[in-house]
Amino acid sequence: MTFALQPGERGVCIGQSGCGKSTLSTELVRRYLMDFPRSRVLIIDSKPRYRATHKLSGWSLHYPRWARGDTIGGSIAVHSADDVMGAYRFTRCVILQSLRPNAHEVEDFDEEAFESARKLFRSSYEDSPTLLYIDEYYDLITGGGTSGHTDRRILQTIRAGRERFNSALISTQRPRSIPLPTLTEANKYYIFNLEYEDDVAYMQKHGPRMQRTASGYNFVFYERLRGGERIEKLMRLGLHETARVA
Numbered sequence: 001m002t003f004a005l006q007p008g009e010r011g012v013c014i015g016q017s018g019c020g021k022s023t024l025s026t027e028l029v030r031r032y033l034m035d036f037p038r039s040r041v042l043i044i045d046s047k048p049r050y051r052a053t054h055k056l057s058g059w060s061l062h063y064p065r066w067a068r069g070d071t072i073g074g075s076i077a078v079h080s081a082d083d084v085m086g087a088y089r090f091t092r093c094v095i096l097q098s099l100r101p102n103a104h105e106v107e108d109f110d111e112e113a114f115e116s117a118r119k120l121f122r123s124s125y126e127d128s129p130t131l132l133y134i135d136e137y138y139d140l141i142t143g144g145g146t147s148g149h150t151d152r153r154i155l156q157t158i159r160a161g162r163e164r165f166n167s168a169l170i171s172t173q174r175p176r177s178i179p180l181p182t183l184t185e186a187n188k189y190y191i192f193n194l195e196y197e198d199d200v201a202y203m204q205k206h207g208p209r210m211q212r213t214a215s216g217y218n219f220v221f222y223e224r225l226r227g228g229e230r231i232e233k234l235m236r237l238g239l240h241e242t243a244r245v246a
């Protein structure tokens, strides 16, 4: 049993603000890069939270104060879908960010995100598996509120990813923002504490049937195995020093 994502698997990470979703997701990204040496990762970072260490030009990237989150060593920040594939010539971890280092916002960021996801999906194959990680999925849904409407390119990527060795990890505060097929068909779930009754009820209706609930930085790891077997475990990530992996 591993709580880490394998090529072609789909994971969802849900929990209230500040419970540790992005921290856990970063760990899953790092493990993917380490466990599969020919793999590539694309982080869709709408907040933005992540810090890349390099620009596409090869120069080191120094962030102003708005960027406080995790640094992924060796990663390259890009701001348009057109730059994603080119960046993989130099790194295995590309971060598509909604803010430029000069704090100018990327226009139509969701469009760049959908197009990038499609490119990653298309470039994925057995010898070069990929992981699409979307932090704050809520930011990419359209139609307002928690309706779960999203672009069909994302849906296709997530649904057909298994055959293409394209994994997906979706992280969000509100389970309703996740397209229903993704929520019901994921292999791995990382469920932290949920803030709203509404979300708890939604997960009981559409999520996996779990016995445990998490609090603090703990999360329930739930895995659907082939043949109907299920694993459920209460876990907590121990924070430790991180290695350069990209």
Ligand SMILES: Nc1ncnc2c1ncn2[C@@H]1O[C@H](COP(=O)(O)OP(=O)(O)OP(=O)(O)O)[C@@H](O)[C@H]1O
Binding pocket: 015, 016, 017, 018, 019, 020, 021, 022, 023, 024, 173, 217, 236, 237, 238, 239
């Ligand atoms: N397992 C852990 N042990 C100790 N501290 C943790 C753990 N996980 C996360 N933290 C800390 O908690 C804070 C919030 O974590 P993180 O940003 O991952 O939460 P989040 O769920 O992504 O929040 P948001 O919904 O606001 O994006 C960070 O300062 C992080 O270092």
Ligand SMILES: [Mg+2]
Binding pocket: 021, 022, 023, 049, 135
């Ligand atoms: Mg977060």
